[in-house]
Amino acid sequence: MNDTDVLIVGAGPTGLTLACTLARAGAAVRIIDKSPVPHRTSRSKGANQRTREVFADLGLGAAFDAAGVRRMVLRKYRGGVPLHDADVNEGAGSTPEVPYPTGLGIPQWRTEEILREGLAAYGVYVETGCAMAELTQDAERATVTLADGRRITAAYVVGCDGGHSAVRRALGVAFPGETREDQAGWVADVEADGLDRDYWHQWFDEDGVLLLWPIPGTRAWQLQSSVERDADGRVLPPSLDGFQRLFDRHARVPGVRLANPTWLSLYRVNSRMAERFRAGRAFLAGDAAHVHPVAGGLGMNTGVQDAFNLGWKLALVVRGEAGEALLDSYDEERRPVAAWTLQFTGERLRAAMEGTRTPGVGTEVVITDDGSTLGVAYPWSSLARGGPKAGERAPDGRARDGRRLHEAFAGPHFTLLGFGGGSGPALAEAGERCPGLLRTCAAGDAARAAYGIGAGEDALVLVRPDHHIALSTRADGRGAAEVVDLLRHLGRRAVRSA
Incomplete structure (x- = not known):
């Protein structure tokens, strides 16, 4: 017997999201991390719109809303002179289909704390x-040996342990790509009394860059900057003295002294993707599977969304409600998304480097609608079984009983939406035959257009546990049978015989 169904290596946002998804679904899960205590560093600046939907589905939306900030005003300088303020979320409002019109500013340590x-x-x-020292696997289980000699056996192991992943190395999975030695920067958490915390201050000069973002809920700032080099052109390690020299050179604000650096790091621009995200009973997610430029803010968000995709599939398999082949759809769906993310963030980095040459322009140039990842879809997937929106994110909206559709979706189940008064019998039939996998919901007519359903048409739309559309079909006995057949393929034990 295994010690657990799923062992997660790495307790950052990706691993914690996966653990929450599995635990909620009733799977036995353990999560380990090599650090002796949780970190208190800012790292990722927050959740984008799609990640906010994921956190809300997990029942954590209110906690994140209370801890984060939606207002983000960029103050851009040149030569120490403020030139332009840009409120990047000004005018953003929710719609029936999109409950979260903006991202949420929150430091990574707080994100992990809430998770x-x-x-x-x-x-x-x-x-x-x-700390993981060794990973082996056979036809029955995977075994992780820790640095202290203890062993943990699991049906599956997921490496969520970052860009230097021990799991990826143990699997021998290649991590091709490039590291740009010429594109380096410093990042740190510091204090800077005397700066207005209503702004993300951005100094872009011809001879260097300095950005200071007020970390919500603290008195600290996240510093990002160009680096200093020695006489031979080698990059110097980050230091408080170096930060102060850059501040004095670019900000030119007398009397402001940077202090109390609690995190100092040197980074180089990396763009890499694992050659596969599954190797037998082991999986890779988040930075263990892909790393890319920070422009666009998709690092943590892509990892969280990897976890949300993989979690429901692992839960069904370990509960015996789906065949193991379902797990292949994780690599099938998420590796192309990771490849797109590498391309997108590379383009956004180039846009930032080009755009900020113009005085008064700041990091707002990296922001596009694609950065919300609400448009991420899997139309190529083997799980996209037909209909006008198959593979796309299922929009929010209202059910006929007034509930939000995303509230109906929340949980480890599939949701079958019925459009039109004639869809009731088909909903009832499918729900009766698939009680363990499926919940049914009569959708309001206002949601028709978002789901590609014509006026007056009776239709069924099957939504996956991760809010992606699996199938749209007719609302009759034949359509109900099509839904049942799809779910029978995933989870034979949960479907009653006709």
Whole structure:
């Protein structure tokens, strides 16, 4: 017998999201991390619109809304002179289809704290100080040996352990791509009394860059900057003295002293993707599977969305409600998204480097609608089984009983939407035959256009646990049978015989 169904290596946002998704679905899960204590560093600046939907589905939306900020005003300088303020979320409003019109500014340590609290509600806690030393697997299980010699066996292992992933190395999975040695930067968490915390201050000069973002809920700032080099052109390590020299050179604000650096890091622009995201009983997610430029803010968000895609599939398989072949759809769906992300963030980095040469232009040039990842879809997937919107994200909207559709979707189940008064019998038939996998919901007519359903048409739309459309079909006995057949392929034990 295995120690757990799923062992997650790495307790950052990707691993914690996966753990929450699995625990909620009733799967046995353990999550380990090599760090002795959780970190308190800002790292990722927050959640985009699609990630906010994921967190809301997990029941954590209110906690994130309370901890984060939606207002983000960029103040751009040249030669120390403020030139332009840009409120990047000005005028953004929710619609019936999109409940979160903006991202949410929140430091990564707080994101992880909220996810750990959510996980603890299921009785699952991060096992800290557990470094993976070895990973082996056979036809029955995967075994992780820790640095202290302990062993943990699991049906599946997921590496969510970052760009230097021990899981990826143990699997021998290549990580091709490039590291740009000529594109380096410093990042740190510092204090800077005397700056207005209503702004993300951005100094772009011809001889360097300095950005200071006020970390919500703290008195600290996240500093990003160009680097200093020695006489031979080698990059110097980040230091408080170096930060102060850059601040004095670019900001030119007398009396402001940077202090108390709690995190200092040197980064180089990397663009890499694992050659595969599955190797037998092991999977890679988040930075363990792909790394890319920070422009566009998709690093943490792509990892969270990897986890949300993989989590429901693993849960069905370990509960015996789906065949193991379902797990192949994780690589099938998410690797193309990762490839797009590498291309997109590379383009956004080039846009930033070009655009900020113009005085008064800042990082707003990297922002596009694509950065919300609401448009990420899997039309090529083997799980996209037909209909005008198959593979796309299922929009929010209203059910006939007044509920939000995304509230109806929340949980580890499929949701069958019925459009039109004539869809009731087909909904009832499918729900009766698939009680363990399926919930049904009569959709309001206002949601028709978003789902590609014509006026007056009776139709069924099957939505996956991760809010992507699997199938749209007719609302009759034949359509109900089509839904049942799809679910029977995924989970034979949950479907009653006709």
